[in-house]
Amino acid sequence: MWCKDCKIETLDKTCPVCGSETIEDIPTEVYYCTHCHTPVIKRINDAQKDICPLCQEKMKYLTADLRPVFPEERRLLELLPP
Ligand SMILES: [Zn+2]
Numbered sequence: 001m002w003c004k005d006c007k008i009e010t011l012d013k014t015c016p017v018c019g020s021e022t023i024e025d026i027p028t029e030v031y032y033c034t035h036c037h038t039p040v041i042k043r044i045n046d047a048q049k050d051i052c053p054l055c056q057e058k059m060k061y062l063t064a065d066l067r068p069v070f071p072e073e074r075r076l077l078e079l080l081p082p
C-alpha cells in the first residue's frame with residue numbers, strides 16, 4: 001500500500017501518518033535511458049529510480065505514468081458508389 005500524500009509505503013489501508021486512504025500499487029514513473037535507447041519503469045520509492053538497470057547511467061525522466069495508448073478501432077466505411 002502507498003500513501004501518495006506522504007510518499008511512504010505502508011501495510012494499512014489508511015496511512016499511519018496522515019490518516020488518508022492508501023492506494024494498492026506504488027505509483028511508477030517512466031524513465032528513458034538515452035544510452036540503451038530503452039524506456040524503464042521504476043517505482044517512485046526506488047532510491048535509484050533514475051539509474052538505468054542495464055548500464056547504470058543516469059536516465060532521463062519521461063512521464064509519471066505509462067498508460068498504453070491503444071489507437072481507437074475505427075471502422076472504415078467504404079462508401080462505394082452503387
Ligand atoms: Zn500519509
Ligand SMILES: [Zn+2]
Binds near residue numbers: 033034035036037054
Ligand atoms: Zn542504459
